[in-house]
Amino acid sequence: MDTLQTTIRDGVLIMEISNLPVNALSQPVRAALLAAVERLTSEPELRGGVILGAGRTFVAGADIKEFGKPSLAPLLPDIFAAIESCPKPVVAALHGAALGGGLELALACDARIALPSTVVGLPEVTLGIIPGAGGTQRLPRLTGLTTAIRLICSGEQLKAEAAHRLGMLDEVVVEDLQGAAIAWLNSAQAGKRPVSAMRVPEEAPEDIAKAEQAALRAGKSRPAVVAAITVVKEASSTPFAEALAHERAAFLTLRASPEAAALRHIFFAEREAARLPADLQQTPRPIRTVAVIGAGTMGSGIALSALEAGYTVILLDQNTELLAKSGDKLRTQLQERAQAGKISTAVAQEAQARLTLADGWAGIALADLVIEAVFEDLAVKHEVFRQLDTHAKPGAVLATNTSYLDIDAIAAATKRREDVLGLHFFSPAHVMKLLEVVRGAHSASDLAATGMAFGKSLKKLPVLCGNGFGFIGNRIYNAYRTQCEFMLEDGAWPEEIDAALEAFGFAMGPFSVADLSGLDIAWRMRQARASTRDPRTRYVPVLDELCERGRFGRKTCAGYYNYADGKRSAGSDDVVRAIISEASAKRGIARHVLTTEDIQRRALIAMVNEAAQILTEAIAQRASDIDVVLVHGYGFPRWVGGPVQWAREQERKYLERDLDIIAAATGFGFVRGDLDILLKKTNEDNAS
């Protein structure tokens, strides 16, 4: 019974849920809560009840860890029915977060009181399910269908004031939630007010239809979104109990789906990624001042993130014109983000005061952390790190934002290799959540914790990586793109490959991505590596040929595709097709049709194969980290869960068949990864 504490105050039964850290409604909590409600119902001296949460939050929902297992009684709908049928009024007192089953619990009460900082929401669709305990029927009775459709299909979380305005809360109080709840029970309005008995407010059918279309678009018509709309709309047409049964049936079907399993996997994988191995769990170095070297796009984005996170920032660039421009842009961005409500005006003003522009190395002397974000060239990086050796204070962390260069090679330019770390941000750096924290061979053992803590403080998703070509993300993406280039020569056109992978769920296919990021960047990298490339290795010259002709992608309005007024052409033109056909001919390949599934499986297995090698080489701590990197950094569809989760959903014989296919397509130099290391589920994985 220790998951719920009960006390009596003024004849009111105070029921405090205590299942830290987030009071998930696990089976023991449910059993204790039902017992308490039954006690409230049966004991005459009790005149009402208050439900609240211990610790930092009300209730974060049902216990997601229980999802893969058979449901154990009592179930939430039964408990909520008991609350509604209890003759005594029950108030939900909300602090922290009231999400999913937590908000559904509150909706089953007769009144809801919250603090201004409380957030409420029904985020079930982010887990590939729908609310399964009355949320789809009770919420529209308070807010109307259009708002309920928006909130349930997006999983949007609302601050208390906004929820109050929408009728979801009865009161927002600044303090003493329990006292306010009892005051409500003492007030004239106290009494039984079951939401299920309320009618859904009338709204114009065209408005409901508009909300439905907007939700389907925003939710990419994922199964949970489609199901949510169907069930929510029943709130105004079907008797409550019947609609509740439909909700439950849809919930259970979705919960058992591979998509829901994938979304649970990534939910827990994101949290697992933050955990370091025991030997690296050290006290992070204190960081108050951050210096960013290079005022280009990446440097400015990193500076903006650090400013918003409260750091004092020194932005250094020897190009004083660029520096001044970036400084102005940062100030404007801060004001714009305040206007957009992303940060408060106070933070925006205060942040501008914490920004210093420096055009000389002496300017970085106070920095606790220096992040280099200059041109991706080893010689240029060496020059910067030699300067850091001279000008950075002892003990400062010297970080590089390189996306593929060898951290140890960069560190070799300093006398303090133990202070060097990779912090690989993704563009745009102030938007993308992913941060690869890369340890070099000489990085001191406290640097991992320092990098991870810094990443978390920027509200990023830091993932620890070992030092190897392309770390985790770029290495896997490189294998994926290389296989896609092989498929160009084998018989597919760029638009066919892009369409197949966009159908799989990628936000954008590899050739559209290449055109967007600029073909010349990869071209330069290839030229830099040409001298070390083994001539026996299969190499597709298409990209080089396009660049030779000045087709660098969107920036030159032509790459794999043509771009008129910024709009991508439907397909590749004759020039591109001729270049590809010539490459096939040169390799003696009789071009053949690749089906959508052929393309998808070859691209995915190339990722899986590289992931297995990354795990074998311990470049990643755990398999699920790889999924977090691909989902947050490379547009891998979240509802598939990542290449590792995808592989675990496949039959082994087909994975081995696909590996044979890419082995044959790759030829010399193909390395077959050990799938066992990838497919074997670890304790961490078993949470999902």
Ligand code: T1G
């Ligand atoms: N169930 C089980 N564990 C949970 C959990 C949950 N609902 N929510 C969080 N945890 C664990 C999490 O794994 C981590 O564990 C620890 O708590 C702290 O979380 C019937 C079916 C509440 C905003 O989708 O969004 O209700 O890693 O690191 O950053 O209709 O957690 O320490 O071992 O995220 O402060 C719907 C999910 C469920 C909300 C707090 N609810 N949680 O964020 O901490 S479905 C959700 C969150 C449902 C009903 C349906 C966040 C948070 P560990 P944390 P945080």
